[in-house]
Amino acid sequence: xxxxxxxxxxxxxxxxxxxxxxxxxxxxxxxxxxxxxxxxxxxxxxxxxxxxxxxxxxxxxxxxxxxxxxxxxxxxxxxxxxxxxxxxxxxxxxxxxxxxxxxxxxxxxxxxxxxxxxxxxxxxxxxxxxxxxxxxxxxxxxxxxxxxxxxxxxxxxxxxxxxxxxxxxxxxxxxxxxxxxxxxxxxxxxxxxxxxxxxxxxxxxxxxxxxxxxxxxxxxxxxxxxxxxxxxxxxxxxxxxxxxxxxxx
Amino acid sequence: xxxxxxxxxxxxxxxxxxxxxxxxxxxxxxxxxxxxxxxxxxxxxxxxxxxxxxxxxxxxxxxxxxxxxxxxxxxxxxxxxxxxxxxxxxxxxxxxxxxxxxxxxxxxxxxxxxxxxxxxxxxxxxxxxxxxxxxxxxxxxxxxxxxxxxxxxxxxxxxxxxxxxxxxxxxxxxxxxxxxxxxxxxxxxxxxxxxxxxxxxxxxxxxxxxxxxxxxxxxxxxxxxxxxxxxxxxxxxxxxxxxxxxxxx
Amino acid sequence: xxxxxxxxxxxxxxxxxxxxxxxxxxxxxxxxxxxxxxxxxxxxxxxxxxxxxxxxxxxxxxxxxxxxxxxxxxxxxxxxxxxxxxxxxxxxxxxxxxxxxxxxxxxxxxxxxxxxxxxxxxxxxxxxxxxxxxxxxxxxxxxxxxxxxxxxxxxxxxxxxxxxxxxxxxxxxxxxxxxxxxxxxxxxxxxxxxxxxxxxxxxxxxxxxxxxxxxxxxxxxxxxxxxxxxxxxxxxxxxxxxxxxxxxx
Amino acid sequence: xxxxxxxxxxxxxxxxxxxxxxxxxxxxxxxxxxxxxxxxxxxxxxxxxxxxxxxxxxxxxxxxxxxxxxxxxxxxxxxxxxxxxxxxxxxxxxxxxxxxxxxxxxxxxxxxxxxxxxxxxxxxxxxxxxxxxxxxxxxxxxxxxxxxxxxxxxxxxxxxxxxxxxxxxxxxxxxxxxxxxxxxxxxxxxxxxxxxxxxxxxxxxxxxxxxxxxxxxxxxxxxxxxxxxxxxxxxxxxxxxxxxxxxxx
Numbered sequence: 003x004x005x006x007x008x009x010x011x012x013x014x015x016x017x018x019x020x021x022x023x024x025x026x027x028x029x030x031x032x033x034x035x036x037x038x039x040x041x042x043x044x045x046x047x048x049x050x051x052x053x054x055x056x057x058x059x060x061x062x063x064x065x066x067x068x069x070x071x072x073x074x075x076x077x078x079x080x081x082x083x084x085x086x087x088x089x090x091x092x093x094x095x096x097x098x099x100x101x102x103x104x105x106x107x108x109x110x111x112x113x114x115x116x117x118x119x120x121x122x123x124x125x126x127x128x129x130x131x132x133x134x135x136x137x138x139x140x141x142x143x144x145x146x147x148x149x150x151x152x153x154x155x156x157x158x159x160x161x162x163x164x165x166x167x168x169x170x171x172x173x174x175x176x177x178x179x180x181x182x183x184x185x186x187x188x189x190x191x192x193x194x195x196x197x198x199x200x201x202x203x204x205x206x207x208x209x210x211x212x213x214x215x216x217x218x219x220x221x222x223x224x225x226x227x228x229x230x231x232x233x234x235x236x237x238x239x240x241x242x243x244x245x246x247x248x249x250x251x
Numbered sequence: 252x253x254x255x256x257x258x259x260x261x262x263x264x265x266x267x268x269x270x271x272x273x274x275x276x277x278x279x280x281x282x283x284x285x286x287x288x289x290x291x292x293x294x295x296x297x298x299x300x301x302x303x304x305x306x307x308x309x310x311x312x313x314x315x316x317x318x319x320x321x322x323x324x325x326x327x328x329x330x331x332x333x334x335x336x337x338x339x340x341x342x343x344x345x346x347x348x349x350x351x352x353x354x355x356x357x358x359x360x361x362x363x364x365x366x367x368x369x370x371x372x373x374x375x376x377x378x379x380x381x382x383x384x385x386x387x388x389x390x391x392x393x394x395x396x397x398x399x400x401x402x403x404x405x406x407x408x409x410x411x412x413x414x415x416x417x418x419x420x421x422x423x424x425x426x427x428x429x430x431x432x433x434x435x436x437x438x439x440x441x442x443x444x445x446x447x448x449x450x451x452x453x454x455x456x457x458x459x460x461x462x463x464x465x466x467x468x469x470x471x472x473x474x475x476x477x478x479x480x481x482x483x484x485x486x487x488x489x490x491x492x493x494x495x496x497x498x499x500x
Numbered sequence: 501x502x503x504x505x506x507x508x509x510x511x512x513x514x515x516x517x518x519x520x521x522x523x524x525x526x527x528x529x530x531x532x533x534x535x536x537x538x539x540x541x542x543x544x545x546x547x548x549x550x551x552x553x554x555x556x557x558x559x560x561x562x563x564x565x566x567x568x569x570x571x572x573x574x575x576x577x578x579x580x581x582x583x584x585x586x587x588x589x590x591x592x593x594x595x596x597x598x599x600x601x602x603x604x605x606x607x608x609x610x611x612x613x614x615x616x617x618x619x620x621x622x623x624x625x626x627x628x629x630x631x632x633x634x635x636x637x638x639x640x641x642x643x644x645x646x647x648x649x650x651x652x653x654x655x656x657x658x659x660x661x662x663x664x665x666x667x668x669x670x671x672x673x674x675x676x677x678x679x680x681x682x683x684x685x686x687x688x689x690x691x692x693x694x695x696x697x698x699x700x701x702x703x704x705x706x707x708x709x710x711x712x713x714x715x716x717x718x719x720x721x722x723x724x725x726x727x728x729x730x731x732x733x734x735x736x737x738x739x740x741x742x743x744x745x746x747x748x749x
Numbered sequence: 750x751x752x753x754x755x756x757x758x759x760x761x762x763x764x765x766x767x768x769x770x771x772x773x774x775x776x777x778x779x780x781x782x783x784x785x786x787x788x789x790x791x792x793x794x795x796x797x798x799x800x801x802x803x804x805x806x807x808x809x810x811x812x813x814x815x816x817x818x819x820x821x822x823x824x825x826x827x828x829x830x831x832x833x834x835x836x837x838x839x840x841x842x843x844x845x846x847x848x849x850x851x852x853x854x855x856x857x858x859x860x861x862x863x864x865x866x867x868x869x870x871x872x873x874x875x876x877x878x879x880x881x882x883x884x885x886x887x888x889x890x891x892x893x894x895x896x897x898x899x900x901x902x903x904x905x906x907x908x909x910x911x912x913x914x915x916x917x918x919x920x921x922x923x924x925x926x927x928x929x930x931x932x933x934x935x936x937x938x939x940x941x942x943x944x945x946x947x948x949x950x951x952x953x954x955x956x957x958x959x960x961x962x963x964x965x966x967x968x969x970x971x972x973x974x975x976x977x978x979x980x981x982x983x984x985x986x987x988x989x990x991x992x993x994x995x996x997x998x
Contacts, residue, residue, distance in 0.1 A: 389690070492649075
């Protein structure tokens, strides 16, 4: 079997304008995730793309050769072209896996796929988060014990305005008193979608081995298992499966 | 209890340019549905709106006073302004009911709410359709026997690219050999959505009492039961439910 | 419209053998819930039934006149007759609402309806619980702010082995660090099912007005909207909707 | 990777008492499915078991070494011991795949997993069935074109009283005018469940290569991806993730 082709997309803005973020992710969040995925022994063919590249690095050619797309964005969601966001949505519906990290809950692609506001509560106080496994045998939780702890992070709280997940993999507990559905699976068209909450830019979240393990697992889970190039299809009367007369006008 | 406020939206184009459609729906599909809903004894406060009105008749004031919006469109989906389609989506997520009829599977609002292509097969041969009730006790099927027959109509066939319905109310059988999920319920945000397949413009579908009965039932089912004005909400550290120190940067 | 007929079922064992429980619920948990529902101004016709009554108070006649059944049980789940548990399941599938409180996650009826183990984590330390509203416009949350707090209670924690809820209404945060899906809606057959976590016997949970408010709301939500007496139904060849020849053996 | 361990269970009664069934399946339906799966080039380790074996051939040892269980039963559902049916349910929840064929909609195991009546309509007239693919990219549809036709079979019709499937793979059209959800996926606990309608005993359904192809695909889809030995788990106060005092009684 050929290697899974993974594309890590990062808006790559914070890292250039915010000293603390730069110190945590000197080559950018995308490069850090790539490095960590490689060092955890994955056998993926990994590429990266960023906002400032032509077409945000998401040309038809690139998308047609991507099995799973990982998305990180925060302050520049609106700089993503609508046409490109829709093209990505379209590829997901055909079968490409899509993993939205943290603030990507507000990315154009994720919101297009969900159809809801994706609103939530938030607070940035460097508090503790604990993600509980809701289904211990799920492939996305492989290698994770009954929970995953992050010492210091931003809080996201319910209500999280999303369609009911097909599978609830993680729910988070926060030190300040909130909860959040933090690992959620959906299928849309032929594509698999995973939202994973961890990943704030001013905390070294992607230095956490357990977080990388979940992303690694999610990539394998989201891998396409077939392609569905859906279309509005006309069926002429003489090709109906049962013989019928045309009684239309 | 005050009356349910129902708004019937019709693009109202076919009826002006196509003689057969005009003969079946001289005042337009919207007026026919309104008349039928009234004559079946409903106690709704019914309004109508069409594409050519300013803001397509869907101003903020109108939407804020609508409980359930019925949508019919076919050849002019693209003439609906994106901003207005998004405003309607937004109202549905807050709690307004939304009923998409027939070719409204391709309306901007419905596609925004689903997040999928909403593609399907079709054929226009005036063939027979039989909608089977999948859940005989569901309020949307009240007054309908085990199925509902339409002598002559356009065919829609699977695959219908939609998210899995929360409730499957009807599935259609077609004379030419196809099947279709023709009565589908979803909740998104705080709103209830019903897709109902019958309704082609060149057949007198909305003259059919059973079709009107289902629309009547669906209006009552989709009525808002509360309002959720979701928003991205910041929770300051000193308003956290549990006392925490700000350890952020 | 006639009054909703609510039946509150309680195994009524703890109250007779445990002094602390007796002091909190001298007439039993069922009578306390009844009293509170009445005093919050509800317009229900409320009955009660307990384990020790003949047929556990759940005769065919009683069930046929019940719109919504509330269930509390803990230490005597196994004393409920299988045939009666199945009869209740059957009524729910026909349309009777079913509300399972707290330890009723392990009741025979709830487990039969879910089809899963309904296992969970637990700890009894009198800790704080905070139930967050996941969908603020949902009728079950009417009158509840963004969360509902219980000062001192038993903990239930994930993983909770249930089928994915159709609607997630509440998720709980616990002082000791766990989370739990504590307000869950399902539809099965024609019936609506609500699981609500609060209700431990050694804490005065049903003295809490907000808890009673949720139960009140859930009763209205779970009210049957029609009846479906499902059956295995033979369709003779000569009653097929389309004319066919019998080509069977 | 080691081979998938597939167990084909058949009640094996019809084949012994009904001449026509014996002529179509001289070694039994289980042996025919096994032979066909082997001849289509599958790389499974396939066993069989039948009702008359001790423990119906479903001992703890056998179940613990089964990855995917295929079930065929019709006239002897009630002869399956309740304890064994519950043991099988339990294994499915832990992660074993379960494929219910045709009349297994009424098997004890399937009904336990669904929690509903699983009632449906039926007619035996040797009529045509056409199963339409609802999601062309789904792994269970691999190698199947847009539909799968069976010339002569028993009819099953809606309403089919099941919980909403997580994924709708096939919907059937029948010559006599009915429709049926004939390929349905669910996840329960950690297990994957597929119901597939084809398979009546008096028609040579399992001689049909496309039917075997779907079963082959479904086995691969239902393969366990991990194990979840769920249990009711006590968390002592001193093992709480957050330090708490015991304030219980």
